[in-house]
Amino acid sequence: xPRWSIGRRRTRTGCRGSSTTSLGRRWGPTRRTCAxxxxxxxxxxxxxxxxxxxxxxxxxxxxANTLAARIPVDFAVHTTGHECRGISASCEDLEPTxxxxxPGARVLAGWPAPPWGQLGMxxxxxxxxxxxxxxxxxxxxxxxxxxxLRRAAKALLRVExxxxxxxxxxxxxxxxxxASFASxxxxxxxxDRAGQMSGFHTRMRRAxxxxxxxxxxxxxxxxxxxxxxxxxxxxxxxxxxxGRWVGDDEPSPAVHSEVAALRFELAEMVDSTxxxxxxxxxxxxxx
Numbered sequence: 001x002p003r004w005s006i007g008r009r010r011t012r013t014g015c016r017g018s019s020t021t022s023l024g025r026r027w028g029p030t031r032r033t034c035a036x037x038x039x040x041x042x043x044x045x046x047x048x049x050x051x052x053x054x055x056x057x058x059x060x061x062x063x064a065n066t067l068a069a070r071i072p073v074d075f076a077v078h079t080t081g082h083e084c085r086g087i088s089a090s091c092e093d094l095e096p097t098x099x100x101x102x103p104g105a106r107v108l109a110g111w112p113a114p115p116w117g118q119l120g121m122x123x124x125x126x127x128x129x130x131x132x133x134x135x136x137x138x139x140x141x142x143x144x145x146x147x148x149l150r151r152a153a154k155a156l157l158r159v160e161x162x163x164x165x166x167x168x169x170x171x172x173x174x175x176x177x178x179a180s181f182a183s184x185x186x187x188x189x190x191x192d193r194a195g196q197m198s199g200f201h202t203r204m205r206r207a208x209x210x211x212x213x214x215x216x217x218x219x220x221x222x223x224x225x226x227x228x229x230x231x232x233x234x235x236x237x238x239x240x241x242x243g244r245w246v247g248d249d250e251p252s253p254a255v256h257s258e259v260a261a262l263r264f265e266l267a268e269m270v271d272s273t274x275x276x277x278x279x280x281x282x283x284x285x286x287x
Contacts, residue, residue: 070113079104126182134229153181155207186230
């Protein structure tokens with residue numbers, strides 16, 4: 001995990017929140033490195049269809065307009081850090097909190113925005129536990145599987161002795177490391193089919209080989225299977241975002257989420273039964 005990606009940003013309180021370490025200052029050194037021929041370091045994660053003159057200002061304007069089109073501006077500024085004293089004096093007293101940044105986080109992550117003026121619930125990240133559960137279901141020991149998966153996560157995301165203490169086990173950002181690894185595994189097959197991030201995938205397979213002591217071909221197939229299990233858990237955990245929002249005269253979001261989860265499990269059972277029936281029919285026809 002690059003050290004520059006987790007630098008601390010100190011912000012003032014309230015909607016006035018401007019940062020002492022701006023996005024432009026953080027992005028500038030990276031752009032200068034690329035200009036000097038260091039772009040090869042980012043070849044695995046490059047996005048080919050970006051404008052040639054993209055800058056931190058482009059990010060900020062794009063983010064601000066995307067949020068303004070989907071959520072109230074007085075919510076959006078908690079994500080962008082813009083001043084909004086001109087809107088209301090109450091912005092002098094509002095403190096940025098996790099609930100207030102949830103609408104912006106949902107939109108920027110590609111999820112549907114909550115109903116206008118409502119904060120809504122946050123997306124749930126990819127589950128590291130889902131990876132462990134799948135391996136245990138396949139016969140692995142839980143402690144051993146957890147240890148090896150954590151080792152693979154450290155190798156893939158480059159959590160090394162010189163890395164900031166926040167991203168080491170027990171550190172403040174250690175859960176982020178596990179969630180990032182789970183997300184990488186979850187989208188492994190999708191990116192592999194699209195031919196994206198081949199270098200990153202090579203590192204992922206190498207980390208799996210080194211941690212589990214298997215051949216690269218086995219690592220590839222295992223990553224696909226484990227990723228599929230993680231994706232199913234991810235979809236189920238975020239049904240509260242993809243399902244229809246409930247009104248005041250309907251069951252609570254918690255009840256609605258449980259019902260949606262039951263529907264998801266029922267759909268899986270139906271798919272499994274249908275696949276089994278098709279297989280039986282094919283075998284009978286062959287006989």
